[in-house]
Amino acid sequence: MKLLIPGPVTTHPDVRAAMAVDIAPWDNEVRPVFARIRTRLLALGGGVPATHAALPIQGSGHFGMEAALRSLLRPGERILIPMTGAYADRMARLARAAGREPVPLAASPTEPVDPETVRAALADPSIALVGLVQSETSSGIVNDLVAIGAAVRDAGRRLLVDAVSAFGALPLDLGAQPEIAAAVFTPNKCLEGMPGIAVALVRRDAMPAPGTAGSWCFDLADVLEHSEKRGWGTFRFTPPVQTLNALAVALDRLDAEGRVGRLARYTANAATLRAGMQALGLRPILDARHQGPIVSNIAAPTDAGWDLQRFVDALKRRGYLISNFYDTETPSFRVGTIGVLDRSDFEGFAAAVGETLAELGIGRRSAA
Ligand SMILES: *Cc1c(COP(=O)(O)O)cnc(C)c1O
Numbered sequence: 031m032k033l034l035i036p037g038p039v040t041t042h043p044d045v046r047a048a049m050a051v052d053i054a055p056w057d058n059e060v061r062p063v064f065a066r067i068r069t070r071l072l073a074l075g076g077g078v079p080a081t082h083a084a085l086p087i088q089g090s091g092h093f094g095m096e097a098a099l100r101s102l103l104r105p106g107e108r109i110l111i112p113m114t115g116a117y118a119d120r121m122a123r124l125a126r127a128a129g130r131e132p133v134p135l136a137a138s139p140t141e142p143v144d145p146e147t148v149r150a151a152l153a154d155p156s157i158a159l160v161g162l163v164q165s166e167t168s169s170g171i172v173n174d175l176v177a178i179g180a181a182v183r184d185a186g187r188r189l190l191v192d193a194v195s196a197f198g199a200l201p202l203d204l205g206a207q208p209e210i211a212a213a214v215f216t217p218n219k220c221l222e223g224m225p226g227i228a229v230a231l232v233r234r235d236a237m238p239a240p241g242t243a244g245s246w247c248f249d250l251a252d253v254l255e256h257s258e259k260r261g262w263g264t265f266r267f268t269p270p271v272q273t274l275n276a277l278a279v280a281l282d283r284l285d286a287e288g289r290v291g292r293l294a295r296y297t298a299n300a301a302t303l304r305a306g307m308q309a310l311g312l313r314p315i316l317d318a319r320h321q322g323p324i325v326s327n328i329a330a331p332t333d334a335g336w337d338l339q340r341f342v343d344a345l346k347r348r349g350y351l352i353s354n355f356y357d358t359e360t361p362s363f364r365v366g367t368i369g370v371l372d373r374s375d376f377e378g379f380a381a382a383v384g385e386t387l388a389e390l391g392i393g394r395r396s397a398a
Pocket residue numbers: 036037090091092093117163165166167192193194195216
């Protein structure tokens with residue numbers, strides 16, 4: 031089965047094979063492997079060990095975002111969040127539930143965030159931090175991290191980046207963007223690894239004293255202190271050891287392909303998908319110039335017989351699994367273009383969509 035979803039993604043057999051082992055996390059042969067993963071991730075994000083650190087937290091991406099919000103903001107502090115879609119909503123909810131105050135900034139669901147709106151909003155001196163979703167998975171739009179970061183830096187503030195659906199393919203350079211206090215991601219999206227852990231690449235000078243988080247589990251400052259005292263191959267609590275072993279293999283594969291090569295492959299995947307859907311009379315939700323390489327939303331056919339779950343089930347019988355929900359304002363179906371997939375998979379997918387629409391008797395395909 032090919033997973034055409036924005037994570038967890040289709041993985042390479044070597045990555046899956048690395049899961050099939052028993053591991054003790056404190057084993058002296060294992061610790062250097064885990065420490066090296068952190069060094070490699072930091073380098074991939076353009077961080078330097080004197081200034082930055084790679085801090086893992088057990089759990090999924092939301093756990094990493096909660097840890098970053100709790101650790102970078104004191105209780106009651108305010109975070110400006112451009113409301114790009116579902117993942118910005120989630121960042122705001124995580125902040126509020128943790129007793130920090132989200133300040134929503136209106137943003138379009140079909141266009142990237144305008145850096146000037148961020149610049150203007152930062153005239154408010156009560157805002158401590160800006161939270162940006164680099165690649166908004168609900169819309170498929172990639173925001174301009176460099177331009178928005180410049181607006182944040184000019185205003186003397188710092189930036190928290192949700193890089194969960196970006197890291198490993200889209201550029202991130204902590205060294206060139208000192209305003210980035212932290213960037214959070216997981217192994218199971220563009221890194222093409224397995225789920226189970228989140229990683230925050232942080233600036234050391236943005237870390238408060240341990241305890242600020244108001245939670246031991248979610249305290250990145252405590253993770254940093256622990257790493258420095260006990261070693262970078264150690265964890266405070268049991269980590270997902272098989273996921274870490276798989277991540278080491280996934281990083282070897284990324285080294286071989288290169289981040290730029292990976293981004294080019296995903297970009298070709300998205301272009302092939304778009305052309306294939308348009309050839310079937312289906313309309314992508316976004317303008318081509320705003321479409322990112324990670325995930326695409328295609329407007330649902332206007333045919334009265336359209337039923338997303340039936341469509342998903344019929345595609346699954348042909349070997350392709352897509353999401354059975356959508357996050358756009360109007361009905362759509364969404365297709366992820368990341369993971370171990372290339373353009374031939376999206377040519378095959380387009381053929382399968384054509385067969386499926388015929389099988390389901392969907393004649394009217396697009397209103398536009
Ligand atoms: C996937 C994703 C997350 C985290 O999701 P989890 O299910 O908690 O791993 C966060 N932000 C974005 C933009 C994502 O795509």
